[in-house]
Amino acid sequence: MDNNRNVFIAIALSLGILLAWQYFVAGPQIEAQRQQQQAAQQLAESGTQAPSAGSGAQVPPAPGVAPQAPGAAPQAPPAEGLAAAPAAGAQASGEAAPRLAIDTPALTGSINLRGGRIDELFLKRYHETPDPESPLIELFQPVGGATPYYADFGWVTAQGGPAVPGADTVWQTTESETLAPGSPVELFWDNGAGLIFKRTIAVDENYMFTVTQSVANSTGEPVTLYPYGVIIRYGQPQTTGFYILHEGPIGVFGEEGLMEVDYSDLDDEQVTPPKVADGWLGITDKYWAAALIPGGDTPFQGRFLRGDSGALPTYQADFLGEAVSVPVGGVASNETLLFAGAKVSQLLNDYESRYGIDRLNLLIDWGWFYFLTKPMFQVIDFLFRFLGNFGLAILAVTVLVKIVFFPLANKSYASMSKMKKLQPQIQKLQERYKDDKPAMQKEMMELYKREKINPLAGCWPILIQIPVFFALYKVLFVTIEMRHAPFFGWIKDLSAPDPTNLFTLFGLVPWDAPAILHLGIWPIIMGVTMFVQMRMNPQPPDKTQQMIFNWMPVIFTFMLATFPAGLVIYWAWNNFLSALQQGLIMRKHGVKIELWDNLKGMIGGKKSKTPAE
Known part of the structure; x- marks a missing residue:
């Protein structure tokens, strides 16, 4: 030759x-990018609204009990000395709910005190086009917008247990505050039956939130609760749809390693990873992601599932932690990390080492030939x-x-x-x-x-x-x-x-x-x-x-x-x-x-x- x-x-x-x-x-x-632009334009022109708050999320059930719908807990009057915070930050659809503003070097948005969830986030460092005057990238969107996307946290209990805060619970705060690096916010809710719930939310200068939940028990008997975290997205986003890049539910589960779940994988049944004590789970896009990192070095049960909310499907990544016993007259707490932002490689590496998060850098799809x-x-x-x-x-x-x-x-x-x-x-x-x-x-x-x-x-x-x-x-x-x-x-x-x-x-x-x-x-x-x-x-x-x-x-x-x-x-x-x-x-x-x-x-x-x- x-x-x-x-x-x-x-x-x-x-x-x-x-x-x-x-x-x-x-x-x-x-072609996918063209269809995505057309879909976004049609959605904007139609003025489509998402269903009411909480209707798409499924709270993880406690072991051995039926699922408890969010929002089922009764509402109690404000505790003495506390008042609901006034509105702070833009509300995407005019939803009448108090809010706390989020303002960091990397993020702007707000926390919805109805449900106490983080549901409005814009990335200050990234725009939709190379034009610096173009709109900021919107990561999270409140219920009432075209495609809601948010993170929520809470507790579940066995059937017949005490009332716990849900999706419709209006949390209280001591004063109007803005969440910023070094300046966490504290939310409170009294169930009126001897349990006071507190949620402290902190954020760093980039994209890591620390959510600490605690419960004070004055009921006269021990209480057992199960902490959970959930990320829920309404509607399936436009993806590239090729093996070169994974977009959708994702997680790392101990020795099981990386698990990538396509949106279509959830059409027939939920995906339940093994119960592990080390790992994380969430939903990733091409450049952005939201991931929950359960804390405490205790086992947690992860889950990926699909639901329906009106005309839109919902996609959910959640975890249920181990039972937490709140003694009489005592306080018990649980901590969860939430990454919500841009998948910057060096930043993910830093988070891995700083918080001991297992392989968080795999949020970036390096592919089969990652060694190159x-x-x-x-x-x-x-x-x-x-x-x-x-x-x-x-x-x-x-x-x-x-x-x-x-x-x-x-x-x-x-x-x-x-x-x-x-x-x-x-x-x-x-x-x-x-x-x-x-x-x-x-x-x-x-x-x-x-x-x-x-x-x-x-x-x-x-x-x-x-x-x-x-x-x-x-x-x-x-x-x-x-x-x-x-x-x-x-x-x-x-x-x-x-x-x-x-x-x-x-x-x-x-x-x-x-x-x-x-x-x-x-x-x-x-x-x-x-x-x-x-x-x-x-x-x-x-x-x-x-x-x-x-x-x-x-x-x-x-x-x-x-x-x-x-x-x-x-x-x-x-x-x-x-x-x-x-x-x-x-x-x-x-x-x-x-x-x-x-x-x-x-x-x-x-x-x-x-x-x-």
């Missing part, structure tokens, strides 16, 4: 993988701290990859240069044995052996790019650090395709071109660099191979037009460095670079001359 055929096989393999990627990931991803993806991100993130631009970091990583594989690529290009010198002899063998393929292959292998050439060496420069390519694609696709990360000029988001388009004359023509006719500047640059690199080799003798080689840069140019701009920039820069390296090695071995001759031959439909000709 000659060198051209080896290169052809390597490129064909790469093309096949990229076509599959385009068909199963890139194209559907764009995660180091790739870490190197890019490290370089970003020095260069101040993720685009420059990608260019620097490309150079590092080139350095790592330099000996292998150098040997490969040297072998290709030697084979180029042998083209006249190879063509003579092809003409001599054109009717006897086995004999021709035997003679060619003998020729390679005499000249100490590895005919497969030409595949390596292309094959070694594939794992790097996919690792970088995964990093650009799943890490929030790359979201809306600018490069220079017109590239405002390295994780999105190049926004320019040749078919609108780069914005001069007011035409909404279809997706298939989107071709930005960077994909064109990539195509040119790929064309130059391929033209540095002589045209293959086979007509079919010639046609494929001639059209390969064009095909790749249109394919990569819908890929993240950061990936296209990497490919273009890699092509340039490869062409430069190959040119230097060819000159070292005295091989003529027939770029111009090959170009003329391609245009004229003639094969370029070999060195002997």
Whole structure:
């Protein structure tokens, strides 16, 4: 097998993988985003409202008893000296309920004192588009909005037990307060039968809430309660729907490890992980997540389930803790952590070590090839701290990859240069044995052996790019650090395709071109660099191979037009460095670079001359 055929096989393999990627990931991803935008617009126009408070959540039942519906507890008058807090913070749908504001460097929102739940959160550091004036990302939304999403906490008890606070309980606070780092808020509720419930909510400067629940018992007999935490989401969000990224219920459960549950998995029955003493559970999106981390180093029972609330399905992740005994005249407490925010890798790592949370970083879907993806991100993130631009970091990583594989690529290009010198002899063998393929292959292998050439060496420069390519694609696709990360000029988001388009004359023509006719500047640059690199080799003798080689840069140019701009920039820069390296090695071995001759031959439909000709 000659060198051209080896290169052809390597490129064909790469093309096949990229076509599959385009068909199963890139194209559907764009379509999913378009459908999501249309759905959001239709929902806004219809003014759809969610059902009343508490109707979608299912409180975990205590062991051996029937589930207790939220809101079943009777309401007691305010305790002496306490008053319900006045409204503080925006109410998404005009729901008449008192609120406490949340204001941190990373979050803004409010706590609904009806139910005492955290149900309104906006992420200050992230906007819907690269435009800093665009709306903030809304993570949690109160009941009454289009798609409610919130976290709630509480206690359950055996059937016939004392009244406990529920979804309709209006909690009280000593004064109007704002939850901020270093300034927790305290909520109180008296069940009127000897139990006073207290809920203290604290938050750090980022996305970690600490919810401490306590119960004071003056009933005259011990009371047994079970703590719980729940995250509930109304409606199924638009997801990418591909194996490359998990979105939906998720958790880590001790030795059982990571559990990823698709929304569709809950259509028929709930998913019940094993009972463990170490772990967490919640719901994740592409860039954001909400996760409950039960405290106390005691076993808890997790659960994922689907429900229905009017026209919207509800999806729930909850846990039920071990029994807590409240002695007569005593106080018992329970602590739960709530992560609600952006999945920043370093921040998740910090939370893991600070709170001893098991594998919280797995909220980021590093994929099956995490041993490549995660180091790739870490190197890019490290370089970003020095260069101040993720685009420059990608260019620097490309150079590092080139350095790592330099000996292998150098040997490969040297072998290709030697084979180029042998083209006249190879063509003579092809003409001599054109009717006897086995004999021709035997003679060619003998020729390679005499000249100490590895005919497969030409595949390596292309094959070694594939794992790097996919690792970088995964990093650009799943890490929030790359979201809306600018490069220079017109590239405002390295994780999105190049926004320019040749078919609108780069914005001069007011035409909404279809997706298939989107071709930005960077994909064109990539195509040119790929064309130059391929033209540095002589045209293959086979007509079919010639046609494929001639059209390969064009095909790749249109394919990569819908890929993240950061990936296209990497490919273009890699092509340039490869062409430069190959040119230097060819000159070292005295091989003529027939770029111009090959170009003329391609245009004229003639094969370029070999060195002997």
